Amino acid sequence: MRALTKQTVVAASVADVWKTWTTVEGVKSFFAPEAKIELRQGGAYEIYFDLEQPPGLRGSEGCKILKIEPEKQLVVSWNFPPHLSIRNERTEVAVAFEAIDARHTRVKLLQTGWRQGGDWEAGYAYFDRVWGVVMERLAQRFSK
Numbered sequence: 001m002r003a004l005t006k007q008t009v010v011a012a013s014v015a016d017v018w019k020t021w022t023t024v025e026g027v028k029s030f031f032a033p034e035a036k037i038e039l040r041q042g043g044a045y046e047i048y049f050d051l052e053q054p055p056g057l058r059g060s061e062g063c064k065i066l067k068i069e070p071e072k073q074l075v076v077s078w079n080f081p082p083h084l085s086i087r088n089e090r091t092e093v094a095v096a097f098e099a100i101d102a103r104h105t106r107v108k109l110l111q112t113g114w115r116q117g118g119d120w121e122a123g124y125a126y127f128d129r130v131w132g133v134v135m136e137r138l139a140q141r142f143s144k
Helices: 014-022 024-028 118-142
Strands: 003-010 034-037 045-048 065-069 073-078 091-101 104-112
Touching: 003 118, 014 024, 014 073, 014 091, 014 104, 014 118, 024 034, 104 118
Parallel strands: none
Antiparallel strands: 003 104, 034 045, 065 073, 073 091, 091 104
């Protein structure tokens, strides 16, 4: 099974890092300028990267929370950027939170559900780069 993985260590408690991934205010602090998050299984997990675009092309519209383990794991469906023909296909992104100590958290991201060929390869390359940036911005958000 093909998987994309990224991880970082954040200088914050698990509770603080969890809130950063699971609230609109938290997401806006490191990930994107706007979001819609309904923190329940089946709830929306929509991150809006480009507010100038029409609805449906702003970000992760239509993505849902698949699983929640408070302060341990968040699993969401994830779509592709609008420039790819597989825009409406979905992968699964799992973000795990592990306390190293009271003030440091390891965050592991695992994206699965990849297919082969065409824009799936382009999508993998895109997210391999972008998730690295997201994890770096998350760590920087708490290093201030």
